[in-house]
Amino acid sequence: MSTPVLRVEDLHRSYGRGPTRFEALKGVDVEVRAGESLAIVGKSGSGKSTLMHLLALLDRPTSGSVELNGVPADRLRGRELNRVRNETFGFVFQQFFLTPSATVLENVILPLKIAGVGRAERKRRGMAVLEQLDLADKAKNRAIDLSGGQKQRVVIARALVNDPQVIFADEPTGNLDTTTGAAVEDLLFGLNRERGITLVVVTHDEELASRCDRRITVRDGRIEASATAATTASGTGTTAEPGRPAEEVAA
Amino acid sequence: MKPADVVGSAVANTFRSKTRTILTVLAIFIGAFTLTITTGLGTGINRYIDQTVAEIGAEDVMTVAHQAEETTDDGPREYDPDAVTASGLGADGPGGGQTIDPITDDDLVTIAAIDGVESVEPLKQVSVDYVQHDDGTRYEVSVGSFIPGMELVLASGEQPDADAAEPQVAIPVDFVEPLGFASQGDALGGEVAFGVTDATGAEHVVTAEVVGVSESGLIGTGNSVSPNTALTDELYAVQATGATGQADVYGSAVVTFDPELGEPATQALKDDLDEAGFTATTVEDQIGAFQSVIDGIVLVLNAFAVIALLAAGFGIVNTLLMSVQERTREIGLMKAMGMGSGKVFGLFSTEATFMGFLGSAVGVVLGMVAGTAVGDALATTMFADLPGLTLIAFDPVSVASIVVLVMAIAFLAGTIPAGRAARQDPIESLRYE
Numbered sequence: 001m002s003t004p005v006l007r008v009e010d011l012h013r014s015y016g017r018g019p020t021r022f023e024a025l026k027g028v029d030v031e032v033r034a035g036e037s038l039a040i041v042g043k044s045g046s047g048k049s050t051l052m053h054l055l056a057l058l059d060r061p062t063s064g065s066v067e068l069n070g071v072p073a074d075r076l077r078g079r080e081l082n083r084v085r086n087e088t089f090g091f092v093f094q095q096f097f098l099t100p101s102a103t104v105l106e107n108v109i110l111p112l113k114i115a116g117v118g119r120a121e122r123k124r125r126g127m128a129v130l131e132q133l134d135l136a137d138k139a140k141n142r143a144i145d146l147s148g149g150q151k152q153r154v155v156i157a158r159a160l161v162n163d164p165q166v167i168f169a170d171e172p173t174g175n176l177d178t179t180t181g182a183a184v185e186d187l188l189f190g191l192n193r194e195r196g197i198t199l200v201v202v203t204h205d206e207e208l209a210s211r212c213d214r215r216i217t218v219r220d221g222r223i224e225a226s227a228t229a230a231t232t233a234s235g236t237g238t239t240a241e242p243g244r245p246a247e248e249v250a251a
Numbered sequence: 252m253k254p255a256d257v258v259g260s261a262v263a264n265t266f267r268s269k270t271r272t273i274l275t276v277l278a279i280f281i282g283a284f285t286l287t288i289t290t291g292l293g294t295g296i297n298r299y300i301d302q303t304v305a306e307i308g309a310e311d312v313m314t315v316a317h318q319a320e321e322t323t324d325d326g327p328r329e330y331d332p333d334a335v336t337a338s339g340l341g342a343d344g345p346g347g348g349q350t351i352d353p354i355t356d357d358d359l360v361t362i363a364a365i366d367g368v369e370s371v372e373p374l375k376q377v378s379v380d381y382v383q384h385d386d387g388t389r390y391e392v393s394v395g396s397f398i399p400g401m402e403l404v405l406a407s408g409e410q411p412d413a414d415a416a417e418p419q420v421a422i423p424v425d426f427v428e429p430l431g432f433a434s435q436g437d438a439l440g441g442e443v444a445f446g447v448t449d450a451t452g453a454e455h456v457v458t459a460e461v462v463g464v465s466e467s468g469l470i471g472t473g474n475s476v477s478p479n480t481a482l483t484d485e486l487y488a489v490q491a492t493g494a495t496g497q498a499d500v501y502g503s504a505v506v507t508f509d510p511e512l513g514e515p516a517t518q519a520l521k522d523d524l525d526e527a528g529f530t531a532t533t534v535e536d537q538i539g540a541f542q543s544v545i546d547g548i549v550l551v552l553n554a555f556a557v558i559a560l561l562a563a564g565f566g567i568v569n570t571l572l573m574s575v576q577e578r579t580r581e582i583g584l585m586k587a588m589g590m591g592s593g594k595v596f597g598l599f600s601t602e603a604t605f606m607g608f609l610g611s612a613v614g615v616v617l618g619m620v621a622g623t624a625v626g627d628a629l630a631t632t633m634f635a636d637l638p639g640l641t642l643i644a645f646d647p648v649s650v651a652s653i654v655v656l657v658m659a660i661a662f663l664a665g666t667i668p669a670g671r672a673a674r675q676d677p678i679e680s681l682r683y684e
């Protein structure tokens with residue numbers, strides 16, 4: 001078995017200090033394997049977003065380790081860390097975080113701009129992604145003028161434009177109606193299947209979670225259950241409780 | 252992010268909330284506009300002074316006099332029958348000055364021997380009772396000291412010829428009509444008579460040909476006639492008739508030197524003269540003192556403009572702090588997408604600098620337009636008798652430095668909000684409602 005894309009061990013994250021200190025994660029072990037789709041489910045306030053931010057290297061744990069492709073993440077500093085965030089990950093948040101007055105194309109190419117890609121190349125790649133998502137005709141529209149579903153597709157286009165290894169999606173369908181939500185889901189799973197992009201989805205939505213290869217349930221800052229969907233052929237055993245995942249032995 | 256993209260994004264962001272940007276830019280504009288005008292005032296006046304100096308053209312001479320006695324001892328000064336009253340270049344000064352030892356023929360020899368002195372001439376100061384043309388009205392007038400190489404600002408005619416054997420004179424433009432000449436052209440070639448009282452009280456009349464009509468200027472020629480050497484010598488001889496004490500002593504002497512040798516050589520010459528007990532003043536020195544007064548006034552005016560700019564700086568801080576607040580989530584997103592803190596800082600400080608640029612560019616351009624208009628209007632009204640004076644003038648270097656200064660102030664103001672944006676934590680920013 002190859003090294004997992006992401007692996008966290010005994011992850012703790014607490015907020016505040018003194019009497020108001022709150023432990024959002026209380027020792028979490030998770031592995032994200034290349035090319036899989038992983039659902040993180042759990043009640044509101046259980047620590048799903050916190051976990052996702054730690055996996056995406058946007059946050060640093062209070063204790064515990066995070067490894068990216070087998071390399072401890074705390075070795076990544078400044079520029080390297082920014083490169084990983086920019087090139088390895090793509091983000092889809094519950095809120096769109098689009099710059100309302102900028103055009104759709106400008107919003108989509110923001111990661112390329114940050115990466116320092118040239119103007120012509122940016123435009124070419126931006127348009128290519130928009131075409132894939134059937135948004136090419138909206139490229140020159142202001143982002144604020146789009147419908148909710150279109151906006152979410154723009155956000156996915158933005159997450160895709162840098163050809164990331166992993167896409168993190170926090171409640172990607174949270175504020176879309178069922179049909180539009182389903183279309184966005186199809187899009188994400190299509191990318192996962194066809195381009196082998198690893199998908200980490202935080203969701204409340206049972207239906208969305210069931211479409212993922214694997215799911216982990218977070219309760220009060222701990223992993224409660226990890227289940228493999230029947231459809232996956234990866235043959236990973238069910239790992240319950242904060243115990244080590246099965247691959248640990250094989251690796 | 253490439254630097255060009257940082258600038259491009261910053262410029263685009265500047266126009267995102269137009270009203271706020273315009274108001275901030277307006278505050279900067281007011282400061283920059285004021286600074287442009289006040290600086291232009293300094294440039295205009297100093298340029299006029301420089302022009303005057305250049306027109307006088309006597310940059311290769313210095314006036315040399317004995318150093319004034321130490322006045323450390325209080326109390327009345329003892330009478331010295333040989334002491335003379337010295338005054339500077341322009342003879343129309345308020346007559347006074349300190350009493351100093353006169354320059355004697357011996358002194359002239361001493362001065363001539365000093366290294367760097369090309370020639371030395373005594374400066375003959377003459378005073379006449381009146382000037383008159385064709386038995387017309389007599390007018391009081393002062394006679395300017397003739398300094399070789401000096402060039403008058405002429406309204407018409409020519410410079411009095413230093414080498415001419417005949418007495419020649421240039422009269423101020425204001426004297427043309429009162430003396431009874433029909434026009435400036437009529438005055439040229441005409442004859443004027445000077446009344447001189449000698450040491451014994453006897454009156455003499457000396458005549459001279461008018462060769463030029465001088466413009467009133469800042470120095471020297473405002474209200475005095477300018478004689479050539481021949482006329483000066485003649486007036487001096489007449490004036491000294493019967494004098495016992497002061498015949499061969501002078502208030503000061505004029506030393507010719509080579510200004511091509513540069514500032515250090517000139518300074519060395521001054522130092523040497525100083526050691527020998529003389530003070531030497533070049534035309535530049537005299538005007539320099541005037542210039543430093545102007546510079547002082549302009550500095551104070553500039554300080555007010557800079558205070559306005561500082562106030563505008565707080566406007567920038569305020570505006571950008573609001574922007575940072577509003578764009579918290581955008582900043583968080585950009586950081587989540589791998590934008591470094593340095594670039595975030597660059598983005599906001601560039602935005603501040605760009606606002607500074609906008610305000611200062613508009614301020615400088617409008618300041619120059621308004622300043623030129625006002626300067627031109629004043630030149631034909633209030634300063635009509637000071638031809639060549641443009642009260643407000645601009646030179647590219649000082650205009651450019653205003654823009655740079657304002658941009659620097661704006662950048663400094665921008666560092667506060669930019670620093671706040673740069674320190675923002677991506678997660679906190681993304682959670683921000």
Ligand SMILES: Nc1ncnc2c1ncn2[C@@H]1O[C@H](COP(=O)(O)OP(=O)(O)OP(=O)(O)O)[C@@H](O)[C@H]1O
Nearest residue numbers: 015016022024042043044045046047048049050051
């Ligand atoms: N910056 C913070 N300071 C203090 N407490 C925080 C902070 N961020 C998160 N928490 C707390 O940590 C816990 C987990 O938050 P998190 O956002 O991970 O929940 P979640 O599982 O994503 O919930 P939801 O499904 O509602 O989004 C919550 O109780 C929250 O109040």
Ligand SMILES: [Mg+2]
Nearest residue numbers: 048049050170
């Ligand atoms: Mg959440």
